[in-house]
Amino acid sequence: xxxxxxxxxxxxxxxxxxxxxxxxxxxxxxxxxxxxxxxxxxxxxxxxxxxxxxxxxxxxxxxxxxxxxxxxxxxxxxxxxxxxxxxxxxxxxxxxxxxxxxxxxxxxxxxxxxxxxxxxxxxxxxxxxxxxxxxxxxxxxxxxxxxxxxxxxxxxxxxxxxxxxxxxxxxxxxxxxxxxxxxxxxxxxxxxxxxxxxxxxxxxxxxxxxxxxxxxxxxxxxxxxxxxxxxxxxxxxxxxxxxxxxxxxxxxxxxxxxxxxxxxxxxxxxxxxxxxxxxxxxxxxxxxxxxxxxxxxxxxxxxxxxxxxxxxxxxxxxxxxxxxxxxxxxxxxxxxxxxxxxxxxxxxxxxxxxxxxxxxxxxxxxxxxxxxxxxxxxxxxxxxxxxxxxxxxxxxxxxxxxxxx
Amino acid sequence: xxxxxxxxxxxxxxxxxxxxxxxxxxxxxxxxxxxxxxxxxxxxxxxxxxxxxxxxxxxxxxxxxxxxxxxxxxxxxxxxxxxxxxxxxxxxxxxxxxxxxxxxxxxxxxxxxxxxxxxxxxxxxxxxxxxxxxxxxxxxxxxxxxxxx
Numbered sequence: 001x002x003x004x005x006x007x008x009x010x011x012x013x014x015x016x017x018x019x020x021x022x023x024x025x026x027x028x029x030x031x032x033x034x035x036x037x038x039x040x041x042x043x044x045x046x047x048x049x050x051x052x053x054x055x056x057x058x059x060x061x062x063x064x065x066x067x068x069x070x071x072x073x074x075x076x077x078x079x080x081x082x083x084x085x086x087x088x089x090x091x092x093x094x095x096x097x098x099x100x101x102x103x104x105x106x107x108x109x110x111x112x113x114x115x116x117x118x119x120x121x122x123x124x125x126x127x128x129x130x131x132x133x134x135x136x137x138x139x140x141x142x143x144x145x146x147x148x149x150x151x152x153x154x155x156x157x158x159x160x161x162x163x164x165x166x167x168x169x170x171x172x173x174x175x176x177x178x179x180x181x182x183x184x185x186x187x188x189x190x191x192x193x194x195x196x197x198x199x200x201x202x203x204x205x206x207x208x209x210x211x212x213x214x215x216x217x218x219x220x221x222x223x224x225x226x227x228x229x230x231x232x233x234x235x236x237x238x239x240x241x242x243x244x245x246x247x248x249x250x251x252x253x254x255x256x257x258x259x260x261x262x263x264x265x266x267x268x269x270x271x272x273x274x275x276x277x278x279x280x281x282x283x284x285x286x287x288x289x290x291x292x293x294x295x296x297x298x299x300x301x302x303x304x305x306x307x308x309x310x311x312x313x314x315x316x317x318x319x320x321x322x323x324x325x326x327x328x329x330x331x332x333x334x335x336x337x338x339x340x341x342x343x344x345x346x347x348x349x350x351x352x353x354x355x356x357x358x359x360x361x362x363x364x365x366x367x368x369x370x371x372x373x374x375x376x377x378x379x380x381x382x383x384x385x386x387x388x389x390x391x392x393x394x395x396x397x398x399x400x401x402x403x404x405x
Numbered sequence: 406x407x408x409x410x411x412x413x414x415x416x417x418x419x420x421x422x423x424x425x426x427x428x429x430x431x432x433x434x435x436x437x438x439x440x441x442x443x444x445x446x447x448x449x450x451x452x453x454x455x456x457x458x459x460x461x462x463x464x465x466x467x468x469x470x471x472x473x474x475x476x477x478x479x480x481x482x483x484x485x486x487x488x489x490x491x492x493x494x495x496x497x498x499x500x501x502x503x504x505x506x507x508x509x510x511x512x513x514x515x516x517x518x519x520x521x522x523x524x525x526x527x528x529x530x531x532x533x534x535x536x537x538x539x540x541x542x543x544x545x546x547x548x549x550x551x552x553x554x
Contacts, residue, residue: 111470176551247457248540250450255475259457262466270467 008142009204010053010225012283013197015145017049018042018229020284021101021254022094022191022341024277027233028257029338030184031240032249033177036160036168039234041185043169045192046230048385052193052356053201054222055363055378060205061214063368067202069298070368071358077299083358084299086351088292091196092323093344095288096330099125100337101281104254108274115334122328125285129320134207134306137290141283148280150272151235154264158242165238179402186392186399187342190349192233193389196291198355203294207306215372239264254338285327289320342400349396352389356382437495438550441503444490445547448507451483452540455514459529459536462521469524476518483511499550506543513539 017023030038056067063070072080103117128137174181201222210218243263244251251257254277261269290306293316297304303313310317330340360382363374374382455476462472487507493500513535520529 108471111468111474248449248453248544249457250446250453252450253478255471255478256454258471258475259461259467262461266464266466270471 007221007224008138009201009208010221010223011142011145011228012138012225012287013053013201013204014049014225014227014229015141015148015280015283015287017192017194017197017226018046018233019145019148019276019280020094020191021097021277021281021337022345023188023233024236024280025251025254025257025338025341026184026187026191026345027236028240028244028260029251030188031237031242032244032251032257033184034174034181035241035245036165036238037172037174037181038184038188039165039168039237040171041188042192042230042233042237045189046226046233048189048193048388049197050222050226051378051381052198052359052385053226054219055359055374055382056198056202057205057210057218057222058215058372059359059362059369060202061210061218062212062370062372064206064211065368066206066294066298067199067355067359067362068295070362071355072299074362074365074368075358080299080358083351083354084295086354087195087199087295090194090344090347090351091288091292091295092327093340093347094194094196095285095292095323095327096335097337097341097344098281098285098288099324099328100331100335100340101254102278102285103331104337105274105278105281108255108258108270108277114337115332118328118331121282121285121331122324125282125289126321126324128286129289129306129324130310130317132306134204137286137306138204141279141286144279145283147272148232148276150261150265150276151232151239154261154269155235155238155242157264158239160238160242179399182395183399183402186349186396187345189388189392190345190352190396191341192230193352193385194348195351195355196288196295198359199295200287200291203291203298203304212372236260252338253336289323292323293317293319346396346400349389349392351393353386353393356386356389360386437493438499438553441490441493441495441499442547442550444486444493444507445503445543445550448483448486448510449540449543449547451479451486451514452510452536452543455479455483455517456533456536456540459517459521459533463526463530469521472521473518476514476521480511480514480518483507483514487511502546506539506546510536510539510543 027042059070060066065073099118099121100114102121103114106117106121107114205218239260240257243260249256258273259270261273263269265272294304296319297316302315304316305313360379362368364379366373458472458475458479461467462469487504490500490503490507513532517529517532517536520532
């Protein structure tokens with residue numbers, strides 16, 4: 001049972017990688033616009049993030065350093081400050097998108113405008129962080145996150161052509177709208193291979209007091225957690241492809257996608273979508289708020305830990321309090337969640353290369369990981385991901401202009 | 406022992422330069438013909454979305470408040486698209502065709518939204534054939550414009 005709960009960290013992390021507002025939105029948009037053709041970025045992103053989280057978990061378990069603290073210690077503050085600043089900015093924007101996503105779910109459920117929900121959602125998030133313990137957050141979100149399995153069941157119920165689905169795992173350019181196709185591919189990869197997943201996962205490993213004994217569990221958690229997220233995101237894309245593409249519906253806003261599950265589940269589909277959107281965004285918002293506190297506290301050498309009382313780590317609590325207030329303000333002014341996520345994903349892609357170099361160096365430094373350092377295959381994988389990240393960073397903004405509208 | 410700290414700023418600079426070039430280079434792109442094709446495509450998609458909203462609402466698969474709000478939003482954006490087409494600087498014949506189609510879609514969307522707001526399921530369903538035929542016409546007009554050099 002204890003082992004099953006250890007998998008929760010992987011599921012919680014994957015919810016913020018695959019099922020938050022940006023990832024779910026792009027999966028639905030991609031399926032509606034290009035059918036199964038954009039399954040491959042989800043699969044590729046899933047493999048990449050599983051590799052990276054396994055490494056950050058291994059670093060934490062062996063060195064007892066979370067990634068941000070180790071990077072700051074190993075590279076010095078000047079280099080690290082740039083990466084920290086960029087990640088704080090991206091985390092804040094993505095957090096704003098998640099609060100908007102939760103508020104939109106409540107708007108869909110009640111008919112009351114999402115701006116009205118911004119403050120209550122922000123307060124509940126803050127209260128959970130203020131009062132809750134790490135295990136409650138990770139296990140609670142992981143269990144509630146199982147509602148997203150509705151997409152998997154729906155995908156089977158809609159009986160797609162599985163040969164065509166398999167064909168989507170190989171990149172194939174579309175007949176038209178190549179710029180939008182590329183934009184969505186980059187968006188999916190950017191939303192999936194997010195730097196905050198790496199820092200959050202390693203911080204979670206420290207919160208759970210992992211040691212070298214947990215290394216096999218770390219591998220299983222990274223693989224299972226990210227696999228879970230990738231499968232659900234692929235299922236969401238498949239369902240959107242089955243429901244929207246034949247009808248010629250292009251998803252411009254989240255509200256357009258709300259009936260996506262009603263074809264497979266006529267009675268409960270709408271409620272299931274609302275539940276999945278809310279849980280995905282709520283879990284991601286908790287994760288992002290914590291990550292902002294983690295990376296700031298770890299980089300500046302403050303006391304940190306969700307399991308400590310706010311009085312014991314006041315600055316840690318202050319960071320998530322301020323972050324939630326700032327991010328909630330975006331929803332209060334009425335920013336459309338899907339548009340906000342598209343901008344935040346482009347920025348995520350821009351900062352993606354920043355943490356990869358430190359991760360590669362740290363995972364080869366025996367002072368941190370001893371005999372558990374990367375093998376040749378692992379290093380090749382990180383270098384390949386770094387190469388991919390640099391390419392994505394270079395093309396993100398031009399593609400946002402060409403294909404983002 | 407410390408690795409180079411200038412590597413990442415270089416990457417960021419390269420991204421910034423590429424982005425700036427793209428903004429400068431693409432700032433003026435999008436001929437009136439292409440803009441018209443996009444408006445038709447947008448209008449066709451609005452028509453399809455409206456159809457789906459009516460279909461799911463009629464079958465009681467989505468709540469009334471959701472259908473009302475979404476249909477109202479689609480009707481509003483269809484009207485905006487039609488207005489943007491009317492002011493296009495494309496060739497007069499293309500503009501007239503596009504204006505006729507987008508205007509008809511906006512009108513059908515408004516009828517659908519009004520029927521949903523009134524809770525009239527049968528009335529909303531009567532709009533479906535018009536939405537279907539207009540969507541097909543808008544899409545083929547958009548494809549024809551896109552295919553032209």
